[in-house]
């Protein structure tokens with residue numbers, strides 16, 4: 348544990364050094380994915396109205412991740428869950444959105460949602476309410492990768508925040524369950540305009556973060572999934588001695604806090620946590636891509652940046668669509684609704 352902590356400190360220190368050099372040379376050092384950017388999104392979108400937005404986000408996240416590097420995984424996942432359901436419109440940040448109450452989103456980290464609103468407060472206090480919450484989430488997801496890997500890529504911005512809640516059940520339709528096989532994974536990615544290479548690269552996000560027993564218990568109970576290596580099975584059984592246990596397992600056994608290509612090496616050793624992970628190696632359509640990424644981290648990183656740029660463009664609102672939220676967790680039209688409640692709460696708590 349102590350070794351893990353000093354490793355994280357070292358990684359954050361290295362990231363800090365890179366941060367200093369990045370800030371001085373702006374976006375030239377960043378990898379830029381060669382993909383067609385959605386209409387209305389642009390690199391350097393805030394250059395005139397909030398040129399310091401990326402620096403403000405990065406500075407704050409450095410402090411957040413120094414306290415709890417797990418937030419990097421939480422934010423990266425939050426961005427994916429936002430984009431897959433009704434596009435990258437920040438709807439996942441809304442307290443009143445039904446999507447937050449549905450099973451696939453119950454294990455999102457509440458603190459990660461809070462971090463995005465803190466970023467909004469910092470950025471809006473310097474620039475005014477000109478940067479959307481969905482863009483702040485996109486930037487924060489990029490920086491989650493940067494701080495845990497050192498790899499930096501440019502993201503096009505200009506998303507507007509959604510004003511419509513997703514339908515009940517939409518999360519089940521759009522998000523992928525951990526017990527999904529590759530055919531379902533590829534089908535659901537394809538619906539969002541993402542191809543096989545994108546699907547494998549994005550699964551590489553499971554290079555950081557954790558899973559609760561309930562997400563993989565069917566692979567270890569009642570018996571070992573035959574596509575799982577035995578010593579890995581034993582280690583998962585230790586953290587989850589019963590199907591409903593409260594334990595957690597790292598998604599990448601080799602380097603749980605570092606974003607790298609070891610996740611693909613895990614898969615080749617049959618040490619992927621979810622069926623949706625492991626089946627990418629078992630399925631002969633995706634296996635060659637898994638092997639390629641296991642052999643070349645630079646190729647994985649560049650493919651990941653391409654796939655993230657594509658995912659970050661899914662069904663985005665731009666131009667005059669949507670709004671720039673004054674608070675990330677509430678639609679502007681609902682702020683007035685909430686105000687009396689908030690005031691009443693403050694009044695009643697101070698009366699006690």
Ligand code: HEM
Pocket residue numbers: 417419420421423424427454456523524525526527532549550552553555556557558559560561562598621623
């Ligand atoms: C086949 C597609 C995917 C499936 C089935 C899937 C499923 C899951 C599940 C079940 C968890 C753990 C929930 C828990 O038990 O706490 C998880 C965690 C995570 N996922 Fe995915 N995911 C997929 C795609 C993605 C994508 C596209 C990203 C980001 C680009 C992503 C990033 C993450 C991260 C970083 C975590 C760890 C979160 C944390 O530590 O809080 N996942 N995923």
